[in-house]
Structures are given as structure tokens and as C-alpha cells.
Amino acid sequence: MVCSHPNASLVNSRMLIAPTFSTSRSQIGGIAVTELAEKFGTPLYVYDQQIIDQRIADLKDFDVVRYAQKACGNLAVLDRMRRQGVVVDAVSAGEIRRAIAAGYSTDPSKHEIVYTADIFDRETLELVVKHSLPVNCGSPDMISQLGERRPGADVTLRINPGFGHGHSQKTNTGGQQSKHGIWHTQIDECLRRADQTGVTVTGLHMHIGSGTDLEHLSEVCDAMERTAKEVGRTIKTISAGGGLPVPYKDGETYVDLAKYYELWNATRNRLSEDFGHHVALEIEPGRFLSAESGFLIAEVRSVKQVGENHFVLVDAGFNDLARPVMYGSYHPISVAAKTGDAADREQADVIVGGPLCESGDIFTQREGGYVDSRRLPAARAGDFIVIENAGAYGFVMASNYNSKTRAAEVLIESGEAKLIRQRETFEDLVRGEVIPD
Numbered sequence: 001m002v003c004s005h006p007n008a009s010l011v012n013s014r015m016l017i018a019p020t021f022s023t024s025r026s027q028i029g030g031i032a033v034t035e036l037a038e039k040f041g042t043p044l045y046v047y048d049q050q051i052i053d054q055r056i057a058d059l060k061d062f063d064v065v066r067y068a069q070k071a072c073g074n075l076a077v078l079d080r081m082r083r084q085g086v087v088v089d090a091v092s093a094g095e096i097r098r099a100i101a102a103g104y105s106t107d108p109s110k111h112e113i114v115y116t117a118d119i120f121d122r123e124t125l126e127l128v129v130k131h132s133l134p135v136n137c138g139s140p141d142m143i144s145q146l147g148e149r150r151p152g153a154d155v156t157l158r159i160n161p162g163f164g165h166g167h168s169q170k171t172n173t174g175g176q177q178s179k180h181g182i183w184h185t186q187i188d189e190c191l192r193r194a195d196q197t198g199v200t201v202t203g204l205h206m207h208i209g210s211g212t213d214l215e216h217l218s219e220v221c222d223a224m225e226r227t228a229k230e231v232g233r234t235i236k237t238i239s240a241g242g243g244l245p246v247p248y249k250d251g252e253t254y255v256d257l258a259k260y261y262e263l264w265n266a267t268r269n270r271l272s273e274d275f276g277h278h279v280a281l282e283i284e285p286g287r288f289l290s291a292e293s294g295f296l297i298a299e300v301r302s303v304k305q306v307g308e309n310h311f312v313l314v315d316a317g318f319n320d321l322a323r324p325v326m327y328g329s330y331h332p333i334s335v336a337a338k339t340g341d342a343a344d345r346e347q348a349d350v351i352v353g354g355p356l357c358e359s360g361d362i363f364t365q366r367e368g369g370y371v372d373s374r375r376l377p378a379a380r381a382g383d384f385i386v387i388e389n390a391g392a393y394g395f396v397m398a399s400n401y402n403s404k405t406r407a408a409e410v411l412i413e414s415g416e417a418k419l420i421r422q423r424e425t426f427e428d429l430v431r432g433e434v435i436p437d
């Protein structure tokens with residue numbers, strides 16, 4: 001997927017070529033979809049480790065790659081990230097515990113786990129204090145609350161630069177409508193708060209949204225430079241946040257990574273020169289690292305005609321993958337025939353839906369809940385559909401709505417399919433529920 005960049009003047013001339021999506025598929029990572037479904041059951045999340053490895057390699061220019069584990073936090077995925085030198089971001093006590101369980105060190109000097117949020121809930125503050133974990137503060141109150149418990153701590157600040165952008169209004173994390181980050185005009189107040197408890201601001205972080213574009217991502221560099229100069233020479237790290245998009249449909253592209261790095265590297269170099277010491281450059285992607293590795297396999301259970309519409313109903317619903325119902329997100333969908341090759345089938349315009357008792361349980365919908373049809377090879381009960389690019393914000397946003405048990409997860413590595421999460425059982429579903437006398 002990596003090829004040489006047409007602009008030879010860029011030092012790291014690499015550009016990712018967007019894939020074209022096929023509507024038929026027989027295998028994932030070299031293993032037949034039918035075999036995966038038979039062995040592990042459906043609905044099933046499958047991750048292809050090779051794709052994650054490639055994406056990690058694509059970001060090698062950055063000093064630190066910090067995985068936003070909220071995108072796909074399975075312990076096995078985190079373990080594989082860790083083995084390749086990728087560190088993690090944690091946004092809750094649960095994510096801190098996940099990172100520790102996956103083998104990440106809590107040694108504060110290593111900065112392997114950083115807690116980023118806009119508040120400390122009480123449980124997380126205790127955990128952060130217990131392990132002396134680095135904190136990226138998204139509100140002035142966090143600086144004071146940490147300072148009271150850990151006077152003299154180093155912190156980084158997540159800044160809202162006053163603008164943002166995302167694939168949906170719900171994933172835009174900058175500007176006045178966003179609850180995220182410290183408003184860019186409040187730096188002075190933050191520094192005063194930090195002084196009260198001897199806290200030092202050693203880094204800045206800006207994440208303006210998820211699924212944005214190069215134009216918006218690069219505006220952040222200027223804002224970062226300005227803010228870093230305002231804070232001054234204590235700054236040792238800057239983080240470009242996450243937000244790198246991946247193509248979900250034909251015609252969509254990746255960000256030009258070489259250009260993106262170039263812009264950030266120039267910003268970092270100017271700051272290093274200004275401060276007279278090296279400033280490290282971090283990036284914090286979630287989607288970019290895991291989205292394309294993930295596939296949700298579902299079995300077709302019924303095909304039916306409703307007026308003029310042809311529905312393909314499968315055993316996965318928005319309890320398994322919430323992105324379409326939540327944001328109107330488009331996911332590539334392919335058909336894997338139970339026998340033979342789906343590519344040989346006639347194509348039909350179909351609506352793909354799930355089993356839930358709710359009309360919004362449709363995978364082919366636009367923002368606003370408008371149902372779309374998709375041209376796919378004709379599917380019958382017993383065939384499989386594969387919802388692609390489902391490795392980021394897929395399983396992690398799954399729920400037990402309609403008392404559905406959550407799917408199993410499988411990792412394909414070196415041609416082998418390994419179970420990394422068991423399918424939930426009814427006992428898991430009712431664990432903790434109590435019927436009082």
C-alpha cells in the first residue's frame with residue numbers, strides 16, 4: 001500500500017493508495033470467511049494483524065505513536081501494539097486497567113500510559129495518583145485537582161484551539177460547541193493554577209476531531225506553535241492528537257502522511273530551536289491504526305421483499321456495530337457465499353438490516369436515519385455478509401440492547417485465527433442482576 005510520492009521535494013515521500021472495495025469476498029487474512037464463521041460462530045469480529053502492523057509502520061517518522069485504545073481495546077490488540085513500541089492513551093479507569101493488563105508499564109518516566117480526559121471521576125483520580133500516571137488535562141479544574149493530590153506533578157494540557165472538524169458533528173472536538181479541552185484563551189489561568197501546587201506544564205496536545213482532513217489537521221500546527229510559545233520553555237512534548245481518516249468508500253483517500261509529518265516536524269523544529277531543547281512529537285491515532293484491520297461477519301438469516309425494497313436481514317445489529325445508526329456512517333459491505341463465489345452472482349439493490357426490534361437497525365443508512373440501498377451480489381439465507389473497516393469504534397461501542405450477547409473477537413496472525421474474546425453468554429448478560437425478595 002506504500003508507494004513513492006509524486007512530490008519528490010518531500011523528504012519522506014510516501015503516500016498511501018486508497019483501496020477499491022469489492023462487494024464479494026471469500027477470505028480475510030488468508031482464511032475463508034465460511035471457515036471463520038463455522039469455527040467461531042456469528043456475529044464475529046475478525047482483525048487482521050498484518051493490516052495493523054502496516055499502519056504502525058506508516059507512522060514510523062513520529063517520535064511517539066500513542067494508540068487511542070478507545071477505538072479497539074481488546075487486550076490482545078493492545079499487547080500487539082505494545083510489542084511494536086506503540087504506547088497508549090487511556091480515557092477512563094477501565095482503559096488504564098486494560099493497558100496495565102496488556103503489559104504496559106506504569107513507570108511515570110516511561111509515559112507508556114497517559115490519562116486524557118476533561119474530568120477526573122473519583123475512581124480514576126485515585127488510580128492516577130496511585131500509579132503516578134502522566135495526565136493530559138482537558139479542564140483547568142483537573143490541574144488543581146491533580147496538584148492537590150500530587151504537588152509538583154508534570155502535566156500536559158489538551159487545548160481546544162477554537163476550531164475543530166470531524167466526519168460528523170458528533171466527532172468534532174474543537175470550537176465553542178465542544179466540551180473538550182482547555183479553551184485557548186485560558187492558558188494564563190491554567191499556568192496560575194499550576195503554580196499554586198508547583199505543577200509544571202511540560203506538554204501540549206490538540207485533537208480537533210475524528211475523521212477530519214489535511215486542511216483542518218494542518219491548521220492545528222499554527223495554533224500549537226502559538227500556544228507553546230505562550231506556555232514557554234517547560235514544553236518538552238507536543239501531540240498532534242488523532243483524527244487521521246481512512247477511506248470507507250471508493251473515491252475517499254488517506255491524508256498525505258508525508259506532508260502531514262512535514263508540517264508537524266517543521267512546527268516541532270521551530271519550537272525546539274526557540275526553547276533550546278528537543279521537543280518530542282507525538283501522534284495519537286485510533287481509527288488509522290485499527291479500522292481497516294477489522295471485519296464484522298454476519299450470517300444472512302432472511303431475504304425479503306417489502307414493497308419495492310429488498311431487505312437482507314443478518315444476525316448482527318446495531319448492538320454489534322453502532323456507527324451507521326449513530327452517525328449514518330458508511331461501511332463497505334461484501335457478500336461471502338456459503339458455497340461458490342459471490343462474485344458470480346447477479347447484483348441486486350438491497351437494504352442490509354439486523355435482528356433488533358427497531359427500524360433504525362439498518363447498516364445501509366445515511367445520517368438522519370435515511371435508509372439507502374446498496375448494490376451487492378444477491379444473497380440468500382445461509383450466506384454471509386462482511387461489514388468492512390469495522391476495527392475502529394466497532395466492538396468497543398457494542399451493547400447488550402435487546403438482551404443480545406456481544407460477539408466473539410478473533411485475531412488473524414501468521415495465517416492462524418486466534419480467539420481473543422469469547423462470545424458472551426446468557427450468564428454474562430445477567431451477571432450482577434439481583435431479584436430482591
Ligand code: LLP
Nearest residue numbers: 068207210211242243244284285286287393
Ligand atoms: N485522541 C483523543 C483525545 C480523542 O478524543 C480521540 C477520539 C482520538 C485521539 C482518536 O481519534 P481517531 O484517530 O480515532 O480519529 N465513535 C466515533 C469516533 C469518536 C472519536 C472519539 N475520540 C466513530 O465511530 O467515528
